Amino acid sequence: MADRSGPLAGIRVIDITQFVLGPYATQILGDLGAEVIKVETPSGDRQRREMGRIAPAEDVSATFLQLNRNKRSVVLDLKSDAGREHLRTLIRTADVFVHNMRPEAVERLGFGYREVQAIRPDIVYGWACGFGKGGAYAGRQAFDDLIQGAAGATALLPMYDGNPDPRPIPTYMADKVCGLMLVIGVQSALLHRERTGEGQEVKVPMLESFAGFLLVEHLHGHSYSPPRGKLGHPGALTPFRKALQTSDGYIMILAQDVDASDRYLALGGIDAAEVQRRYAAEPDGRGRVAAYHRMLAEAAATRTTTDWMDLGTKHSIPIMRVNSLESVLEDPHLTDVSFFSARPIDDEVGSYLAMAPGIEFSATPMAITREPPRLGQHTEEVLHSLNSDRSLA
Numbered sequence: 001m002a003d004r005s006g007p008l009a010g011i012r013v014i015d016i017t018q019f020v021l022g023p024y025a026t027q028i029l030g031d032l033g034a035e036v037i038k039v040e041t042p043s044g045d046r047q048r049r050e051m052g053r054i055a056p057a058e059d060v061s062a063t064f065l066q067l068n069r070n071k072r073s074v075v076l077d078l079k080s081d082a083g084r085e086h087l088r089t090l091i092r093t094a095d096v097f098v099h100n101m102r103p104e105a106v107e108r109l110g111f112g113y114r115e116v117q118a119i120r121p122d123i124v125y126g127w128a129c130g131f132g133k134g135g136a137y138a139g140r141q142a143f144d145d146l147i148q149g150a151a152g153a154t155a156l157l158p159m160y161d162g163n164p165d166p167r168p169i170p171t172y173m174a175d176k177v178c179g180l181m182l183v184i185g186v187q188s189a190l191l192h193r194e195r196t197g198e199g200q201e202v203k204v205p206m207l208e209s210f211a212g213f214l215l216v217e218h219l220h221g222h223s224y225s226p227p228r229g230k231l232g233h234p235g236a237l238t239p240f241r242k243a244l245q246t247s248d249g250y251i252m253i254l255a256q257d258v259d260a261s262d263r264y265l266a267l268g269g270i271d272a273a274e275v276q277r278r279y280a281a282e283p284d285g286r287g288r289v290a291a292y293h294r295m296l297a298e299a300a301a302t303r304t305t306t307d308w309m310d311l312g313t314k315h316s317i318p319i320m321r322v323n324s325l326e327s328v329l330e331d332p333h334l335t336d337v338s339f340f341s342a343r344p345i346d347d348e349v350g351s352y353l354a355m356a357p358g359i360e361f362s363a364t365p366m367a368i369t370r371e372p373p374r375l376g377q378h379t380e381e382v383l384h385s386l387n388s389d390r391s392l393a
Ligand SMILES: CC(C)(COP(=O)(O)OP(=O)(O)OC[C@H]1O[C@@H](n2cnc3c(N)ncnc32)[C@H](O)[C@@H]1OP(=O)(O)O)[C@@H](O)C(=O)NCCC(=O)NCCSC(=O)C(=O)O
Pocket: 016, 018, 019, 020, 021, 022, 039, 040, 041, 042, 076, 077, 078, 079, 100, 101, 102, 104, 105, 106, 108, 109, 128, 129, 130, 140, 141, 142, 143, 144, 145, 172, 175, 206
């Protein structure tokens, strides 16, 4: 399509996903330049209605807006013959087909891999499912909370705060990580197709995919075979890993080497002799680690966050301001690079706050060329183009 830029320009994606994972993945494909046609049930992607209380219209929840730009919306009732026939026609024109239904549901509709491959032999068929074939959980429903629970992510917060209740990390972590895996899988399959002409099924089981992401550092002593320690507290979970209070906010500091650490403490009024004196007062290594972190905190409190940001640059110390979910909207760097932009949708919805795509390409820049669509906004346009353009039929 002429209106698309980015490295995937010219790739057409038929996207029948809903909720978070699938739409997140297909939005990235759209940001990368692919033409994404979002096929929705007559009642729409269920994510459209999340947080409806504050939405200006029923079909545009806040989260939906962040997951569906660079797409067109076409309503097709896939439980009707006409709807299925239109989808088959669309698939004939497509490079990629993506869904996130359970196996029996997609088979019932008649759009399993073999059926879609029969329509378009070189199709890249992307599929986000809960669990891989043949396992005890195959075919079960999967949402972010369930997968965070099964993968062990719900054990992390209790390790920090002492509240023993397993709880999910408060972001749709499994959905987004698995969405990225789906993008990687689809892109790799496109590259393979480019080289060989062969399409394939690309399946991302959420549990396997998210467990592989999470356990990188959390296998800890069990990384060794036989195990050399118990599961427990890898570096990522040290209780000292926390923000430090400045005179007017918070910073993160990660002084990886002794010199940077010494420079930081000296700037906070604790010179090398004082550091040694405090260490000497401790009975053992554990006490010295705790003393060190007390000194980091004491130093932080002597200056403002902005001072520390400046000194970090000047003295080569890894320091960063800590934002709240409100102040991140006004972060100086994100402001400089115009990361957030208000973009108009229509009179009823007004504008939404878009975040810039996260990859910088030198030759094929990514761009937002379409705002998140209203439900069925492009049904007529797309179906009309299918009828009028014989190359698509
Ligand atoms: C998300 C789900 C739990 C939802 O479960 P279910 O509501 O039971 O849906 P199923 O996928 O089994 O079936 C979907 C049903 O929608 C119907 N369907 C789908 N598209 C259409 C259209 N266009 N028209 C008519 N009907 C449609 C389809 O025929 C099925 O109907 P019937 O045949 O009549 O059943 C599951 O799909 C799933 O586990 N998906 C894989 C992993 C995933 O992506 N999870 C969500 C991540 S987002 C997330 O975690 C989050 O938001 O939080």
